[in-house]
Amino acid sequence: MxxxxxxxxxxxxxxxxxxxxxxxxxxxxxxxxxxxxxxxxxxxxxxxxxxxxxxxxxxxxxxxxxxxxxxxxxxxxxxxxxxAVLRWNSDKHYLADLAAMGVPVISSRFVEPDEAALPVLEAWLATQPAGEFVVKPCIGAGAEDAVRYSPGQLFAASNHLAGLLDQQRSALLQPYLASVDLQGETALVYLGGEFSHALRKEARLGQVDHPLPERIALSNASPVQRSLAEHALAAASRLLQLEEPLAYARVDLLEASDGTPRLLELELIEPSLFLDxxxxxxxxxxxxxxxxxxxxxxxxxxxxxx
Known part of the structure; x- marks a missing residue:
């Protein structure tokens, strides 16, 4: 056996x-x-x-x-x-690959170690609607080194970003979607390429590096959410030229201001699948x-x- x-x-x-x-x-x-x-x-x-x-x-x-x-x-x-999946999925630059293939991804600005933190942050914020935003490393899990800031915390945010860049770590800037406070994230679990179950995950990304407790509950995935998740998985499969479905995948979605879902993360390495x-x-x-x-x-x- x-x-x-x-x-x-x-x-x-x-x-x-x-x-x-x-x-x-x-x-x-x-x-x-x-x-x-x-x-x-x-x-x-x-x-x-x-x-x-x-x-x-x-x-x-x-x-x-x-x-x-x-x-x-x-x-x-x-x-x-x-x-091949692990190498690609371990760095959040994969989100840019999926966006280039037409997957609706949360607006993201990647910042590289040779860039200056404050000018990049100021220029990016000037293009965004007023509101909170997130600074996170491109290689990281969960809420590790990911911090939520208000527009008035530019100095703290730029210091955080500069610290990541000084460590030769690429970083990611994203708007903080207000819907997460009311609805949380929706996580769709796929096993062997087939939809298994969905969960609602309450946000645990607090302000200034104070993570909040995470609460999980089974949920229903809407047809629109299912469609987005399967679009993302199909795009990843084409990009990586996979010959068979992934053993498991978790697709984390958030709702944008227009009410449509956006991809937050495509988790293919070690996501909790909430089997319990x-x-x-x-x-x-x-x-x-x-x-x-x-x-x-x-x-x-x-x-x-x-």
């Missing part, structure tokens, strides 16, 4: 609510499965047929090391999601993994016999 490793991180031990239902679902299908930390140097990964990335939540602070580890994994077994909120989702993911493992094992057998 092909074996599966679910990759987490030492720092995430005991903090991933997706892990228990997924392990139970894999066990119910008879898939030999272990949850192991990607950054545990004592683990021998060659004994597994596939590695599913899940709560590798520290990867943004160790990106070169993480991608090198993923490269090693993919050389000898099935990596889900694949390395959707009872059938863990089993659907496990069934998909079993099929992928069987197909991968069959290919290896044919190759070995050739």
């Amino acid at each position: 092909p074996t599966l490793a679910i990759a987490t991180a030492i720092a995430a031990t005991g903090h991933d609510p997706d892990l228990p239902p997924l392990l139970a679902a894999c066990q119910a299908l008879g898939i030999p499965t272990r949850a192991l930390a990607w950054d545990d140097p004592t683990i021998s990964w060659r004994g597994f047929d596939a590695v599913l990335l899940r709560s590798t939540w520290d990867y943004t602070r160790r990106l070169p090391e993480f991608l090198a580890w993923c490269d090693q994994i993919q050389q000898h077994c099935l990596l889900l999601n694949p390395l 909120h959707a009872g059938a989702a863990a089993h659907a993911l496990a069934r998909q993994l079993a099929a992928r493992l069987a197909a991968s094992a069959a290919v290896r057998t044919r190759t070995a016999c050739a």
